[in-house]
Amino acid sequence: MTTAAEPQLVPLNAIFAEDFVQILVPVMSNNTISELAEAVAHHTEDRRVPKRDLPKVVFHNGKRLDPSITVADAGIGPLDHVRVEYDGSPT
Template sequence: MSSETMDAAPQLVPLNAIFSTDFVEILVPVTTANTMNEVAGAVAEHVEGKRVRAQPYPKVVIHKGRKVPGDMTVAEAGFAPLDHVTVEYDTSGAPS
């Protein structure tokens, strides 16, 4: 990433998102500076505890079939406006 890109002010990137088992796709405004943890929280805010039961697990963003690291920003992940993401509960550390 060039220093020119890193020095730029955060840009709005609206994302199409589905949270866990929800059936409604929502449009969530995030910025290029938001981390995946923040994106997951922004998506969950509209759904968790409303249409989807809240669970005690961390959330992960999935884009084009890959889990995106929680500390990666929208810019670093290369998300474009209106890209589709899914937010799921990460139950990999849950007891079996």
């Protein structure tokens, strides 16, 4: 019988929307992509980027990720770069 791997800390390099600052954001491997987007936005929205009432999308290696999959399922590893945008923003 195999057991699921324990969630792991995954520090990510991230940039949010029109922000000019790349940040280091810790997430867990079992966080969803939607949760990852909120973790990144937490450090930027209403600080350097005005908050907008739009859903957020995450890009990794140029690919838009399904918000319901996990960080591990998306193949995102430590120190990978992700970009979070408001849905409808230019890519």
